Amino acid sequence: MNEEYDRNSIYFFYMKSFSNYLYLLLEYQDLLYVYPSLCPVGKKEEFYDNDDLVIAPIDLLLFHIPKLEYLNRNYNELERTLLKQGLKEANEYRKLKYHFNLAEINLLYQELSNIQIEELDKIIKKYHSYFLNRKKDSVLRILNKSIL
Numbered sequence: 001m002n003e004e005y006d007r008n009s010i011y012f013f014y015m016k017s018f019s020n021y022l023y024l025l026l027e028y029q030d031l032l033y034v035y036p037s038l039c040p041v042g043k044k045e046e047f048y049d050n051d052d053l054v055i056a057p058i059d060l061l062l063f064h065i066p067k068l069e070y071l072n073r074n075y076n077e078l079e080r081t082l083l084k085q086g087l088k089e090a091n092e093y094r095k096l097k098y099h100f101n102l103a104e105i106n107l108l109y110q111e112l113s114n115i116q117i118e119e120l121d122k123i124i125k126k127y128h129s130y131f132l133n134r135k136k137d138s139v140l141r142i143l144n145k146s147i148l
Contacts, residue, residue, distance in 0.1 A: 001028055001038055005105060007098045012112065013047075013055035019117045024109050025055070035109055054124055058108070064123045065115065066090070071108055073097055 009027035024035040031040050032047075047055050062072040070083035073094040082088035100108070 001026075001033070004099050004101050007058065007096075007100065010058040010100065010105070010108075011055055012058055012061060013053055014117065014120070016052050016054060022112045022115060022117070022120070024058075024105070024112055026105070035105060054120075056124070056127075060123055060127070061112075061115070061120075065119065067114075068108070068111055071097065071100075071104060071111070 005026055005028075011025040011027070011032070012022055013025060014022045025032045025041070026035055026038070027033075027044070030043055032042060032044060033040050047053055062068050067084075067086075069090040070080045073091065074097050075083060075091075075094065079088060083090065097104075
């Protein structure tokens with residue numbers, strides 16, 4: 001596996017029937033792996049038609065959940081700490097972070113455990129038609145139907 005992952009190869013998913021746990025997926029050589037076990041779960045295409053899954057790029061969380069801002073852009077360590085503690089405002093003009101090392105992915109994984117599914121549902125519902133219309137668009141990386 002890689003020591004660094006492109007933002008486009010990081011996804012999250014949860015099951016509608018068991019929606020109290022959020023999973024982090026890493027894509028490597030066309031296979032998806034569940035983090036942190038790095039157990040392979042299959043190719044993206046295998047998830048397209050499963051209506052019980054909500055699977056989407058990590059961008060949705062990084063852009064819409066303010067407490068993840070410190071992972072969303074290139075900040076130095078002091079800025080990251082202050083952002084994480086809520087002592088600093090986000091800088092919208094800071095360059096977006098496109099590569100994540102394993103330590104940053106681990107931070108992301110830890111933060112995911114604090115995210116409420118209800119919070120995610122609001123984001124997913126906001127993009128409902130987008131998910132339905134573009135679910136197999138590899139450029140947009142929207143992979144499955146939304147809840148509703």
